[in-house]
Amino acid sequence: MTVMGIMLILASYALFLTRDVVLLQRTIEKEKEKETLADRPYIMMIGEVNDHVYWNLVRQGAMDYAAEVELYLDYAGPNSSDPLEQLRLLSKALDVMPEGIIVQGLTEDYIPLINQAMDEGIPVVTIDSDQPHSKRMSYVGTNNLRAGELVARDVLANVVDIQAGIITGSYTNYHHQLRLAGFKSIIEKEKKAKVVAIRSSNITRVNAREKAYQILTEHPEINVLFGTSALDVLGITEAIDLLDRQDIYVVGFDTLEKNLHLLKSGKVQTLIAQEPYQMGYQSMKIMQKILSGDQVPETIHTDSHLVKEGDV
Numbered sequence: 227m228t229v230m231g232i233m234l235i236l237a238s239y240a241l242f243l244t245r246d247v248v249l250l251q252r253t254i255e256k257e258k259e260k261e262t263l264a265d266r267p268y269i270m271m272i273g274e275v276n277d278h279v280y281w282n283l284v285r286q287g288a289m290d291y292a293a294e295v296e297l298y299l300d301y302a303g304p305n306s307s308d309p310l311e312q313l314r315l316l317s318k319a320l321d322v323m324p325e326g327i328i329v330q331g332l333t334e335d336y337i338p339l340i341n342q343a344m345d346e347g348i349p350v351v352t353i354d355s356d357q358p359h360s361k362r363m364s365y366v367g368t369n370n371l372r373a374g375e376l377v378a379r380d381v382l383a384n385v386v387d388i389q390a391g392i393i394t395g396s397y398t399n400y401h402h403q404l405r406l407a408g409f410k411s412i413i414e415k416e417k418k419a420k421v422v423a424i425r426s427s428n429i430t431r432v433n434a435r436e437k438a439y440q441i442l443t444e445h446p447e448i449n450v451l452f453g454t455s456a457l458d459v460l461g462i463t464e465a466i467d468l469l470d471r472q473d474i475y476v477v478g479f480d481t482l483e484k485n486l487h488l489l490k491s492g493k494v495q496t497l498i499a500q501e502p503y504q505m506g507y508q509s510m511k512i513m514q515k516i517l518s519g520d521q522v523p524e525t526i527h528t529d530s531h532l533v534k535e536g537d538v
């Protein structure tokens with residue numbers, strides 16, 4: 227046998243051994259995973275951000291329900307809002323073949339993967355933001371269109387001659403679009419009310435401040451500012467302070483602690499409360515029903531309502 231021949235045999239043997247080691251490692255991983263799961267169904271939840279005041283409440287609700295009924299919850303989300311990264315996480319979740327997936331359905335780009343999961347027998351529940359044209363089993367979250375309408379009615383009841391500026395969490399995310407559509411549908415019916423400018427904060431306080439500052443400078447006639455995501459009123463009120471425009475009526479989403487503080491101090495006039503903890507809790511409850519073979523409703527709207535200074 228030539229030296230070349232011997233080397234070839236040795237190389238194939240090494241390859242064979244490596245393949246065996248990889249297979250063995252995979253089996254060990256699977257066994258370990260089974261031990262952690264201890265026979266609990268594995269539910270994957272994908273939210274907008276991994277560590278975020280709002281999403282931590284969603285996750286907590288889901289964990290509490292998981293602990294009550296012995297489900298295993300794995301929560302994942304991008305480090306900051308990033309719909310494409312979130313989509314990649316959803317695709318990865320499909321590879322893992324969990325017993326169920328709960329996902330914030332941000333845009334229509336999510337539909338093919340949601341449908342693929344359903345076709346492969348993995349039930350999907352959308353949370354916080356829906357994709358109603360997908361095959362998902364159920365949506366758990368706010369009625370976002372109605373929430374936008376509620377905000378508009380509050381503004382109409384409190385401001386004459388409305389010149390509104392809007393800081394939206396995102397232009398493309400379905401739930402923010404609904405909030406905006408609800409708001410506009412009421413405002414645009416009125417003669418003495420209009421939406422003057424819209425900018426996106428990409429759900430960060432810093433962007434909300436920058437964008438609010440910009441539109442107030444470009445449109446000094448603005449007398450109402452509406453923030454559609456949880457940290458927007460924080461940024462909006464900072465911009466108002468910088469420009470010393472205390473005459474502006476501020477409304478916005480979410481009764482997080484810092485927002486309630488702004489409400490009490492009179493810097494924000496109205497907040498709209500959502501129930502992130504309940505979204506997490508109820509979505510897991512629905513998932514458990516699905517796994518038990520029960521029928522589930524297509525939509526479960528968690529409560530949302532207006533909160534004024536006197537309510538807190």
Ligand code: BGC
Pocket residue numbers: 274280354355395401429454455456457479480500
């Ligand atoms: C929205 C969430 C969003 C959060 C961000 C909430 O109002 O419902 O989708 O992630 O704001 O701050």
